[in-house]
Amino acid sequence: MTSQELTEQIFKKKSFLCVGLDTDLERIPTYLLSEKDPVFSFNKAIIDATHEYCVAYKPNIAFYEALGVDGWKSLKKTINYLHSEYPDLYTIADAKRGDIGNTSRMYAKAFFEDLGFDSVTVAPYMGKDSVEPFLEFTNKHTILLALTSNEGAFDFQTLKTGDDDLYKKVIKTSKDWQNSENLMYVVGATKAEYLADIRKIIPENFLLVPGVGAQGGSLEEVCKYGITKNVGLLVNSSRKIIYASDSSNFAEIAAAKAEAIQNQMAQELEKL
Ligand SMILES: O=C(O)c1cc(=O)[nH]c(=O)n1[C@@H]1O[C@H](COP(=O)(O)O)[C@@H](O)[C@H]1O
Structure with a gap:
């Protein structure tokens, strides 16, 4: 899906919500554990209930990898289900990959070709030749970690390198990479006020926020500093939506949570 198509979906659905599928066998309703593929059953129920309130889904790959072969099968079933039932929804593989060039190319093939995700999250630490293999894929996005939501973001990302904080240097440098038009960036909602400066460097790019x-970031603050006339935001929430309830009507409750966020987003879009 292109950025323009994603923007069209955002205005059509009045939502820039991304639902995170961080599916954990220890947190899903226990009655699902007797199903053949509890992870897929849970994801399917969440997707069927929430799809009208969001524009994207982001499975966090760690939750699937932790289950070995079974986890990869559940992931594949989930992405196939999204492609067949809801082809207008944007998909993000939250894998945070990045390695020497030929290895990155294999990661890119895994997520873009084999699984068919629209995008993948990538760590910038290994630099240009570790990211460019992802950027070669047309109509696919590489979502580069810029300023992350966790406390550890202050360990390295905000260190000064010359005149700039490291995360700003990452963003500025990445703009010169081959096919940089395929870049999006991760900026944590917990650091919303930094978005004002970030928007000066990348006024147009999509940001995954x-x-x-669960981590306490404010949608209002994110919009205040980060929204553009084309929106340019995908705001993710995982646990607060998918684990809102562990009873038999968990999907319904998740949908209500997603709808409440979507309503707030619709109000923000009204202001544009
Ligand atoms: O790349 C990410 O999505 C990500 C980057 C970041 O800075 N912070 C962050 O929380 N994430 C991911 O976003 C999701 C947040 O989940 P909740 O805190 O449950 O909404 C998890 O899958 C995290 O791995």
């Missing part, structure tokens, strides 16, 4: 909900 995790950290509202």
Whole structure:
């Protein structure tokens, strides 16, 4: 899906919500554990209930990898289900990959070709030749970690390198990489006020903003500093939506949570 198509979906659905599928066998309703593929059953129920309130889904790959072969099968079933039932929804593989060039190319093939995700999250630490293999894929986005939502973001990302904080240097440098038009960036909702400066460097790019909900970030603040006339935001919430209830009507409750966020987003879009 292109950025323009994603923007069209955002205006059509009045939502820039991304639902995070961080599916954990220890947190899903226990009655699902007797199903053949509890992870897929849970994801399917969440997707069927929430799809009208969001524009994207982001499975966090760690939750699937932790289950070995079974986890990869559940992931594949989930992405196939999204492609067949809801092809207008944007998909993010939250894998935070990045390695020497030929290895990155294999990661890119895994997520873009084999699984068919629209985008993948990538760590910038290994630099240009570790990211460019992802950027070669047309109509696919590489979502580069810029300023993350966690406390550890202050360990390295905000260190001064010359005149700039490291995360700003990452963003500025990445703009010169081959096919940089395929870049999006991660900026944590917990650091919303930094978005004002970030928007001066990248006024147009889409930002994936995790950290509202369970991590305490504020949607209002994110919009105040980060929204553009084309929106340019995908705001993720995982646990606050998918684990809102562990009873038999968990999907319904998740949908209500997603709808409440979507309503807030619709109000923000009204202001544009
Ligand atoms: O790349 C990410 O999505 C990500 C980056 C970041 O800075 N912070 C962050 O929380 N995430 C991911 O976003 C999701 C947040 O989940 P909740 O805190 O449950 O909404 C998790 O899958 C995290 O791995």
